[in-house]
Amino acid sequence: MKFKQTLLAVVLCAIVLSLMACGNRGDAEGDIPEVLVSVWAGPQADLQKQVVADFAGANVTISDVDFGNLRTRQMTSFHAAPGTGNYDVVWVNSQWMNDYVEAGFIMPINEFIASSGLDTSIYVSGLMDAITFDGQIFGLPTFIQTMILVYDSEVFEAEGLRAPTNSDELIAVARHFYEQGSGIALPARQGGAAATLFTQLLYSEGGDFFDANGNLNLTSPEAIHAATVYGQLARYSVSGSLAWHHDEVGNALRTRLAPIGVLMSGLANQNHDPERSLIVDTVRYAPLPGSGGIAAASNTFWVWAIAANSANPQAAFDFITWMASPETETRKTLFNQQISAVNALIADPAVVAATPFLPVVMEQVGNGRSDPTLTNFGVMREALIVSLSEIASTGADPATVMQQLQDSLADVDFSH
Amino acid sequence: MKTRNFYWSLEKGDLLSVLLILPTFLIIFFIMILPLSYGFLLSFFDVGFGLSNPTENFIGLDNYRRFLNDSIAQRAILNTLIFSFGAIAGTFFFGTVNAVLLHKLSRRFSAVLRPLLIMPLLISPLIVGLIWRYIYDPQGILYWFLGLFGLGIQHFPGVTASSTALLSTIIAHWWQVTPFIIIVLTAGLLSIPEEYYEAAYVDGAGAFSSFFRITLPLLKNTYMVILLLSGVDTFRVFDIIFSLTGGGPNNSSVSISIYAHSQAFNQANMSYAMALSTIAMFITFVVFGIPFIRHNIKKSKS
Amino acid sequence: MVRFKRKWYVKLMMAVLIMVALVWTLVPIYIVVSNAFRATLDIHQMPPQLIFKPIFIHFQRIFEFDNFGRFFRNSLVISTTTTFLSIMMGSLAAYGVKLCRSSWGRRLSNTLLLGRMVPAITILIPLFIMMNRAGLTGTRAAVILAHTSLTLPFVTWLMTGFIEGIPDELLEAANAEGCSRLMAFFRIVFPLLRPAVASAAILVMQTSWNELIFSLQLTNIRTFPLTVGVARYVGAVSVDWGRSSAAATITMVPIIIFGFLMQKYLISGMTAGAVKG
Numbered sequence: 002m003k004f005k006q007t008l009l010a011v012v013l014c015a016i017v018l019s020l021m022a023c024g025n026r027g028d029a030e031g032d033i034p035e036v037l038v039s040v041w042a043g044p045q046a047d048l049q050k051q052v053v054a055d056f057a058g059a060n061v062t063i064s065d066v067d068f069g070n071l072r073t074r075q076m077t078s079f080h081a082a083p084g085t086g087n088y089d090v091v092w093v094n095s096q097w098m099n100d101y102v103e104a105g106f107i108m109p110i111n112e113f114i115a116s117s118g119l120d121t122s123i124y125v126s127g128l129m130d131a132i133t134f135d136g137q138i139f140g141l142p143t144f145i146q147t148m149i150l151v152y153d154s155e156v157f158e159a160e161g162l163r164a165p166t167n168s169d170e171l172i173a174v175a176r177h178f179y180e181q182g183s184g185i186a187l188p189a190r191q192g193g194a195a196a197t198l199f200t201q202l203l204y205s206e207g208g209d210f211f212d213a214n215g216n217l218n219l220t221s222p223e224a225i226h227a228a229t230v231y232g233q234l235a236r237y238s239v240s241g242s243l244a245w246h247h248d249e250v251g252n253a254l255r256t257r258l259a260p261i262g263v264l265m266s267g268l269a270n271q272n273h274d275p276e277r278s279l280i281v282d283t284v285r286y287a288p289l290p291g292s293g294g295i296a297a298a299s300n301t302f303w304v305w306a307i308a309a310n311s312a313n314p315q316a317a318f319d320f321i322t323w324m325a326s327p328e329t330e331t332r333k334t335l336f337n338q339q340i341s342a343v344n345a346l347i348a349d350p351a352v353v354a355a356t357p358f359l360p361v362v363m364e365q366v367g368n369g370r371s372d373p374t375l376t377n378f379g380v381m382r383e384a385l386i387v388s389l390s391e392i393a394s395t396g397a398d399p400a401t402v403m404q405q406l407q408d409s410l411a412d413v414d415f416s417h
Numbered sequence: 418m419k420t421r422n423f424y425w426s427l428e429k430g431d432l433l434s435v436l437l438i439l440p441t442f443l444i445i446f447f448i449m450i451l452p453l454s455y456g457f458l459l460s461f462f463d464v465g466f467g468l469s470n471p472t473e474n475f476i477g478l479d480n481y482r483r484f485l486n487d488s489i490a491q492r493a494i495l496n497t498l499i500f501s502f503g504a505i506a507g508t509f510f511f512g513t514v515n516a517v518l519l520h521k522l523s524r525r526f527s528a529v530l531r532p533l534l535i536m537p538l539l540i541s542p543l544i545v546g547l548i549w550r551y552i553y554d555p556q557g558i559l560y561w562f563l564g565l566f567g568l569g570i571q572h573f574p575g576v577t578a579s580s581t582a583l584l585s586t587i588i589a590h591w592w593q594v595t596p597f598i599i600i601v602l603t604a605g606l607l608s609i610p611e612e613y614y615e616a617a618y619v620d621g622a623g624a625f626s627s628f629f630r631i632t633l634p635l636l637k638n639t640y641m642v643i644l645l646l647s648g649v650d651t652f653r654v655f656d657i658i659f660s661l662t663g664g665g666p667n668n669s670s671v672s673i674s675i676y677a678h679s680q681a682f683n684q685a686n687m688s689y690a691m692a693l694s695t696i697a698m699f700i701t702f703v704v705f706g707i708p709f710i711r712h713n714i715k716k717s718k719s
Numbered sequence: 720m721v722r723f724k725r726k727w728y729v730k731l732m733m734a735v736l737i738m739v740a741l742v743w744t745l746v747p748i749y750i751v752v753s754n755a756f757r758a759t760l761d762i763h764q765m766p767p768q769l770i771f772k773p774i775f776i777h778f779q780r781i782f783e784f785d786n787f788g789r790f791f792r793n794s795l796v797i798s799t800t801t802t803f804l805s806i807m808m809g810s811l812a813a814y815g816v817k818l819c820r821s822s823w824g825r826r827l828s829n830t831l832l833l834g835r836m837v838p839a840i841t842i843l844i845p846l847f848i849m850m851n852r853a854g855l856t857g858t859r860a861a862v863i864l865a866h867t868s869l870t871l872p873f874v875t876w877l878m879t880g881f882i883e884g885i886p887d888e889l890l891e892a893a894n895a896e897g898c899s900r901l902m903a904f905f906r907i908v909f910p911l912l913r914p915a916v917a918s919a920a921i922l923v924m925q926t927s928w929n930e931l932i933f934s935l936q937l938t939n940i941r942t943f944p945l946t947v948g949v950a951r952y953v954g955a956v957s958v959d960w961g962r963s964s965a966a967a968t969i970t971m972v973p974i975i976i977f978g979f980l981m982q983k984y985l986i987s988g989m990t991a992g993a994v995k996g
Contacts, residue, residue: 037940042951047784064940065785066951073682077936080685086857086939190577191666241555241570244577252556256763277759390666394578433900437815440808441875448868449834449842456845464848515740518733530737532982534744539978541929543946544967547953548747551754551960558750561765592747597989604990653838656931660953674840674932681844682936694841706836713829 034059034316039075040092041303042067044268045144048337049324056323059316064088072097079106079308089311090321093140093304095131099374102134107306109137113318123327124342131371132304140306141325142342146267147298147365148201148289149358155283156260164287167294168202168230175237178260184239186253186262191390194246195231196382198263199389200299202227204370205291210381211373217381217415219407220400226292228392228399234263235393243394255280263289269358270338286358288365298362298369302342377413384410453698456691464688480692489668490693493676494700496583500672501651503587504594505644511591512598517628519599520606531603534596542593546660549589550576553661579669582662586670589657594650598643605639606632641712648705652697673697752972754964762960777965785962786940787948787969794944794970797859797934798927801866805923806916808867809874813882814904828879834872839932842868847936857939865933870923877991881915882908918988921981928974945970 038053040046042065053061066074072094081087093101101107114121121129121138128142150171152164165171175185188194203209208223218224235242239259241249247265254262255271255278271277272284288296305321307314323329330341331352338356340363346352347363372378388406392399460481463474484490515534519527537545552559553575560570570577576585609632617627633640655674658664664671664679673693681690754762756773781787816824846865847856855861885908893903909916931946938947949970952963978985 047780050784062940067953070950073679076685077682078939080851081856082851082854085851085854086941191579241560244555244570244574249555252763256760258556279760431819434815434819437811437818441812441871444808444864444868444871445831445834448846448864449837452842452845452849453837455849456841459845459848514736518736518740521733522737530741531986532979533741535978535982535985536748536975537744539925539929539975540748540971541931541946541949543929543931543949543953544751544971547949547963547967548751550953551750551964552747556763556765558746558765558767592743596744600986601990604986649836653840655840659931660950663953674838677840677844678932681847687844687848691841691844694838694844697838698836698841701836701838702833706833709836710829710833713832714826 034313036061036089036313036316036320037086038063038090038092038320039071039078039088040065041071041094044270045333045337045339048333048339052324052329052333056320058319058323059313061320076106079104079310081310083310083312087310088308089313089317091306091308093306095128095142095300095302095304096372098132098139098304098306099134101306102139106309107139108309108311108314109139110141110307110318111136111138113315114138117318117322119322123344124325125344125366127300127366127371128302128342131300140304141321142302142304143325143330144267144303145340145342145362145366146265146301147362147369148198148263149266149269149361149365150261150287150289151254151264151269151272151358152261152285152287153254153257153280153283154285157285164285165290166287167290168205168226168292171290172230172233172237174261175234179237179239183259184237184242185234186245186250186259186264187234187238187242188245188247188250188263188265189235189238189242189389189393190244190246191386192246193382193386194265195389195393196386197299197301199227199231199385200372201289201297201365201369202230202291204297204299205289205295205368207291207293207295207297210378211415215416217407217410217413219385219403219410225400225403228389228403230292231389232392232396232399236396254284266340266358266362273338273357284357286361288361295368296361296365298365300366300369300371375415376417377415380413381410381415457695459688460692460695462688464691465685476688480689481696483689484692484696489671490673490676492668493671493673493693494696496670497652497654497672497674497697499583500587500590500654501648503584504590504651504654505647507587507591508595508598508647509640509644511595512602515595516599516602516606517632519603527603531600534599536596537593538596538600540593542656543660545589545593546586546657549585549592549661553585576662576670577666579666582666582670586654586658586661589661590651590654593657594647598647601639601643602636605636609635642709645705645709645712649701649709652701652705751964752968754960755968757961759959759961762964777961778969781948781962781965781969785948785951785966786943787945787966789941790943790945790948791969793859793938793942794928794946797862797866797944798924800859800863801870801927802920802923804863804867805870805874806919809871809919810878810882810909810912810916811904812875813878814908816879817882817885818900825879825883828876831872832876834868839869843932843936846933850937856937857942859938859942861937862934862942862944865937866927866930869930869933870926874919874923877915877919877988878912880991881912885911914984914987917981917984918991921978921985922988925974925978925985 036059038061040049040063046063046065050063050065053063075088075091075093078088078091091107093107121141124142125145128145129138132139132142150164157163160177162174162177165174178184188198203224206223206226208221208227210217210219210224212218212221239253241253245253247268250262250264251268251271253259254264257279269286273281275281278284290296305325307317307321311317325341325343327343327345330343331346331349333339334341334346334352335355338358340356340359347359353359384406388402391397392402461475461477463476463479519530522530551557555570555577559575563569563573574581576582613631613635614627617631622630653674654672655678658670658672658675662670664675674697677690677693677697680686680693750767753767755777756775757771758774761768761771813828816828842865850856850861889907890903893907894900898906929946931950934944934947935950938944945966949963949966952959952966
């Protein structure tokens with residue numbers, strides 16, 4: 002009876018496997034605490050997984066999730082019963098901090114800082130301010146990102162061009178290449194990247210979403226100008242740009258589809274990876290300028306924070322201080338060109354040499370500001386995304402579109 | 418030697434039979450009936466993610482009222498219906514054409530083809546979505562192929578524009594599910610006696626008219642069952658949209674499952690999500706479920 | 720088989736249609752499998768090179784950095800256990816239905832089929848709350864239970880149909896030989912169910928192996944199955960084509976092979992649901 006034997010084997014297998022299924026909570030080894038960490042599966046994740054092996058204070062597992070699901074995953078974990086494999090440490094986008102703090106998902110770390118004697122003045126002070134709420138510090142900053150100009154110096158030299166220093170020159174350069182059949186690579190897909198680009202153009206003009214009285218004003222000269230620049234860049238963008246997000250822009254630049262583009266600096270390290278890039282030796286960086294030549298970032302960075310439902314906050318704190326320490330950050334930056342929030346590193350010659358885009362990013366961050374932490378800012382941003390998509394895809398008059406956007410948001414409360 | 422009746426009837430009562438059915442009953446009860454009732458109950462409360470005491474804030478029908486004013490939710494229902502309709506229409510059309518073709522081929526040839534055709538069926542819809550993301554990528558193979566004919570992304574914007582995003586997910590679904598229709602119809606075709614076709618042939622009927630005069634009427638039942646099954650399966654579509662478009666752009670391809678999932682786990686509106694999914698289940702039952710059960714009961718009686 | 724007199728152009732048209740169907744079916748699979756072996760820079764090259772030197776760096780990375788070894792084990796444990804539980808419970812219940820010889824048994828198994836109609840999302844949200852309160856979220860047991868309840872209605876229904884077809888005389892004879900009814904199940908009924916068991920095995924295995932929505936919410940990094948591992952690549956911002964292709968390949972190839980080996984039963988299982996109704 003072959004069938005019976007097979008059946009017996011299968012049944013035995015199944016029983017063994019079910020037993021395995023029961024003892025599955027991850028077996029803690031000895032006294033070393035377990036720390037479960039949630040990070041974004043971005044260009045920094047592999048390196049983070051490599052360096053944690055050297056952290057002696059805890060047995061660290063890194064769970065990296067793509068950007069689209071990261072927030073969902075973290076939210077799910079904040080509500081999980083403690084001890085069911087919920088995250089101890091979360092890597093939080095600076096734009097989410099306000100929500101997380103208000104909901105009590107992450108814990109203040111002042112007491113830990115006091116007892117460990119950690120000096121938080123080593124971090125860029127503007128960023129520390131952005132993660133301090135009512136005098137309580139909710140994490141440690143790292144991984145600064147901003148959108149910068151990336152160009153292929155070989156092509157520019159051959160064409161006798163130089164890096165644009167204001168928005169008019171930028172449009173002229175884009176047009177120059179557009180008339181040759183390519184154009185500027187732009188993340189002009191309907192989505193957050195386009196909104197960030199617009200915000201940066203707006204801040205570089207010295208403008209803001211709100212006037213001095215705190216009222217929404219999307220029809221200010223600066224906002225109209227930013228929308229116009231955006232529309233012109235989209236018009237002279239390389240074919241396909243209207244469908245691109247940050248990653249595709251990076252691919253287009255690295256495969257020489259476009260000689261110039263607007264890229265998120267967090268992805269710039271891949272330009273120097275011969276496995277992915279054809280422009281390793283010729284890539285150069287420049288600020289993304291406004292009409293006056295000033296370039297300002299819409300500051301985004303990431304924050305190491307401790308989940309309020311962590312079973313092991315002390316080990317979690319030890320881990321984040323180690324991760325954000327100057328030594329670990331130097332190591333990561335030298336290896337992977339990611340920009341930390343440690344002041345001293347920005348002046349470190351070795352770091353500057355390894356990170357050709359660092360000066361550009363720091364210049365923009367220096368001029369930059371953070372997005373307002375208003376409850377309905379997200380509503381405005383979603384509507385803005387649709388309007389920008391309209392400008393880019395239909396070539397509609399930016400002033401008209403911005404006026405319509407302003408009118409459509411008339412009833413939204415931006416007072417808190 | 419035992420002589421008692423092997424079977425028992427309900428009136429006599431018998432422990433063994435109950436014991437045999439009990440595990441299945443318990444699983445179904447605890448993992449299906451109980452959650453469904455609990456979910457239905459919670460849809461009348463205001464439940465966030467907190468969950469410490471879910472039955473605290475009774476809000477009556479507010480969640481259902483909210484649905485009536487939520488244009489995205491209604492869009493999601495409409496999208497789901499469009500998806501179901503488009504998916505079923507396409508898979509039935511391509512499935513029928515291919516099944517008839519395969520049936521007309523020599524047996525040996527179709528024996529080689531059939532295993533190749535079942536490959537998409539074995540792949541997770543999640544991966545199907547991923548594969549089609551590559552295909553629809555602006556730098557991917559579809560636009561290269563269209564480029565050969567002088568067409569570009571402006572002619573078919575694929576997943577990047579709200580006008581075609583839902584259609585793009587439907588096409589990916591066609592790719593995966595058409596083989597299922599082919600297999601089922603092929604089995605149905607095999608059950609039709611050859612003599613019918615011979616008689617029709619003698620009457621001078623061509624391939625098309627014999628399809629409409631013989632094949633279609635005889636396969637009416639099979640079509641009915643796969644119509645209802647496909648209806649149920651497409652109405653709860655999640656994975657393929659999740660990985661292909663995520664519901665975007667601008668909610669143009671959001672399905673009711675996707676929307677309920679994001680309400681529950683992104684927006685922490687647990688109870689609203691439960692109201693939404695209760696509505697979805699209700700529609701599924703009314704449109705597809707009850708006809709299916711009635712069909713089954715009728716069949717098992719005859 | 721009737722052969723309609725076929726003109727040459729009909730034959731040609733059929734050949735073309737079949738070629739189109741084959742290309743349509745196979746090219747997408749080829750794309751993802753071949754991307755898994757291509758260098759990142761080559762993936763974006765159009766037209767794609769048909770012949771290239773395969774590299775294994777993406778596979779190496781998903782195992783080294785992304786825990787795919789662990790995910791693979793999880794998927795194996797979850798789908799095998801689900802299959803075993805589902806078939807055992809389903810066939811025992813079907814036997815119970817037969818033993819009680821009452822018309823409500825058949826009705827029950829038909830009603831059970833309603834369970835096949837329930838959208839996963841409708842169970843998931845309350846189940847997530849319940850599991851969370853019971854402290855079961857994050858365990859493989861949670862997913863196994865969910866998958867079992869998803870597949871059990873169909874398996875029970877399939878088995879009921881099969882067991883009904885077993886002649887009464889066979890069971891009466893076993894009874895006469897002093898075989899208890901439970902023994903009769905294992906010695907007579909279950910071996911006769913072989914084709915149904917095989918069909919159920921491939922269908923349940925496939926469902927559980929490929930299931931996403933429950934696995935996504937009920938597991939954590941230690942218990943993720945492969946589908947959740949793949950889902951990590953499909954976000955809006957960063958898609959690493961090489962790595963996600965390697966992950967997709969690792970996930971789909973085993974189940975495709977298993978499906979190939981069991982294709983006869985797979986097909987009969989799927990058609991049993993539809994043709995016999």
